[in-house]
Amino acid sequence: MSEKIAPADTCVLVTGGAGFIGSHTVVELLSGGYKVVVVDDLSNASRKVFDRIKTIVGDDAAANLTFYEADVNDRPALTKIFDEHHPDRVIHFAGFKAVGESVSKPIEYYSNNIGNTLTLVDVMREHGCKSIIFSSSATVYGDPDSLPLTEESPKKMATNPYGWTKWMIEQILTDLHTADPEWNVVLLRYFNPIGAHPSGLMGEDPKGIPNNLVPYVAQTAIGKRDAVHVFGNDYDTPDGTGVRDYIHVVDLATGHVAALAWMNGRQGVEIFNLGTGTGTSVLQIIEAFSKACGHEIPYVIEARRPGDVTANYADCSKARDLMGWEAKFNIEDMCRDSWNWQSHNPNGYEG
Numbered sequence: 001m002s003e004k005i006a007p008a009d010t011c012v013l014v015t016g017g018a019g020f021i022g023s024h025t026v027v028e029l030l031s032g033g034y035k036v037v038v039v040d041d042l043s044n045a046s047r048k049v050f051d052r053i054k055t056i057v058g059d060d061a062a063a064n065l066t067f068y069e070a071d072v073n074d075r076p077a078l079t080k081i082f083d084e085h086h087p088d089r090v091i092h093f094a095g096f097k098a099v100g101e102s103v104s105k106p107i108e109y110y111s112n113n114i115g116n117t118l119t120l121v122d123v124m125r126e127h128g129c130k131s132i133i134f135s136s137s138a139t140v141y142g143d144p145d146s147l148p149l150t151e152e153s154p155k156k157m158a159t160n161p162y163g164w165t166k167w168m169i170e171q172i173l174t175d176l177h178t179a180d181p182e183w184n185v186v187l188l189r190y191f192n193p194i195g196a197h198p199s200g201l202m203g204e205d206p207k208g209i210p211n212n213l214v215p216y217v218a219q220t221a222i223g224k225r226d227a228v229h230v231f232g233n234d235y236d237t238p239d240g241t242g243v244r245d246y247i248h249v250v251d252l253a254t255g256h257v258a259a260l261a262w263m264n265g266r267q268g269v270e271i272f273n274l275g276t277g278t279g280t281s282v283l284q285i286i287e288a289f290s291k292a293c294g295h296e297i298p299y300v301i302e303a304r305r306p307g308d309v310t311a312n313y314a315d316c317s318k319a320r321d322l323m324g325w326e327a328k329f330n331i332e333d334m335c336r337d338s339w340n341w342q343s344h345n346p347n348g349y350e351g
Contacts, residue, residue, distance in 0.1 A: 003088075004265030007033040011085055012260065013129075014038050015072045015120065016093030018045035020204045021135065021193055024253040025091065027053055027202070030061040032257050037085050039078070040094065041071040044207055046349035052201040072116035075123060082127040089131040089263075090124060091256055092117065095165065098211040099139075099307070102162035113165035114172070121176060130267075131184040133259050136170055138191045138245070138273070138312060139163035147279075148315040151189075151271045159307035177269045184267045186259045191245035191275035191314050193252050195334035196341030203341030204249075205348030214246075214334075217286060218342035221293040228297060230282050232304035237311055241282035245275035245313035248329035248337070258325035275314030276327040284331070292335040293343070 012029055016022045017038030023045075029036050030053070038050075047069070054062040066085070070077040072094045081087075095113040096102065102109040124130065140163065141149050142156025158164040170187050177183040194214040196203030210216040219225045233240040255274045263270070280288075283299075290297045319325045329337075 005088060010089060010260075011035045011037060011087045013081070013085070013087035013090045014093065015090070015116070016040055016045075016095065016135075018042060018047070018049050018067075019093055021190075021249060021252055022093040023049045023053060023202055024197060024249045025093075025256045026065065027056050027197065028250075028253040028257045029260075030057045030064055033061075034260075035064045036066070037081065037087060038065070038067045039070050039072060039081060040067070042069055044097075046205060048349040049202065052349075056197065056199055056201055073112065073119055075119050078119060078123045079126070082123055082129070086127065087129055089133070089260060090120065090129065091133045091135070091260075092120060093135045095135075097162065099160050099162045100211060102160050102165075106161040109161045109165055114168055117169050117172060121173070130180070130182050131263060132173065133186045133188060133256060133263070134169060134173055136187045136189045137163065137166045138189050138275070138314065140167045140170060140189060141312070143309045144312060147311060148277060148313050149273065150315045151273055151318055174269050177267075182267055184263050185269040186263050187269070187271045188255060188259060189271060189273050190252060191247050191273070191312070193249045194246050194338060195248040195250065195329065196337045197250060198337050198340070200337075200340040200344045203338065203345065203348075205345075213282065213285060214289070214338055217289045217297060218338050221289060221295075221297050221339065222342055222346055224346070226298065228286060228299040229302050230286075230299050231302050231308060233301045234304070235310045237281055239281050239283045242308055243279040243281050243311035243313065245278065246280050246285070246331060246334060247275050247327055248334045251276075251327040251329055255319065255323075255325050258319070258323040262323040272319045272323065273314040273316050274319060275316050276330075277314055277316050279311055279313035280331050285335070288331045288335040289339065291332070292339040
């Protein structure tokens with residue numbers, strides 16, 4: 001059983017902590033009194049996010065934050081960080097995450113996402129740290145047989161290499177616990193994270209053309225893109241467009257803090273869905289964002305994309321019943337905060 005320790009005495013290593021979900025989670029951890037060590041190679045993030053984090057949490061909480069620019073695949077760098085800080089728990093976000101890119105670069109995705117996990121857990125094991133929260137994904141459910149999806153829903157064949165990396169890492173961490181029951185593993189299956197910090201200081205800052213819907217909608221709203229591309233309007237849904245369970249990134253971040261508190265003093269493998277339990281279509285997102293920004297957002301209908309499922313939303317009652325966690329923000333909140341971030345930071349953290 002992992003030792004039960006108070007937040008103020010807990011050092012949490014956060015891999016990929018400068019990224020979209022990671023940075024928001026770091027804010028919630030610092031606000032909760034945890035000591036936080038972030039490891040991020042900044043390949044898809046900005047160093048400037050740490051100034052924003054400090055502004056949000058204040059100087060006292062920010063004093064508990066340490067950042068290392070390093071690749072999680074870099075064993076000597078990781079070993080040095082563990083020797084220095086002796087982390088008690090790890091939250092593992094670091095990884096490539098663009099579905100489309102994973103199809104064209106499978107070797108890079110398998111090498112990076114699975115490779116960095118194997119390096120990480122091996123260094124953890126060497127240092128007697130056996131508690132990990134993994135940033136997994138609803139993609140492991142594939143094309144669902146029935147909705148809503150529960151944690152008991154079967155894992156299906158992944159539809160792309162990115163999804164397979166999440167699928168395989170879940171298996172690797174489960175096998176770790178089978179081999180050594182002292183391991184304490186929480187697999188958090190996210191649905192579709194959107195939104196931004198309500199302060200407007202932090203949000204999603206994709207490099208190049210956004211891969212996800214809402215940053216693309218936001219960039220269209222501000223005039224950076226001509227129109228939103230809607231892939232398919234002939235699905236079996238109320239308006240013909242794909243339905244997803246969108247969750248505010250701050251709700252997702254508090255889910256990690258809830259998981260950290262729940263796993264404290266436990267051992268085993270547990271899976272939690274993190275979503276709102278409500279499905280929202282692509283056109284509903286565009287409509288809600290139009291309201292948030294105060295003008296119509298142009299869109300064009302394209303052919304369906306291969307690998308896209310019709311609808312996907314979660315049953316999150318397990319997270320509520322066991323961890324006491326529930327999503328608090330609705331679609332209007334998500335679009336409002338996303339627009340607030342985009343309109344005040346048109347070029348992300350660079351201006």
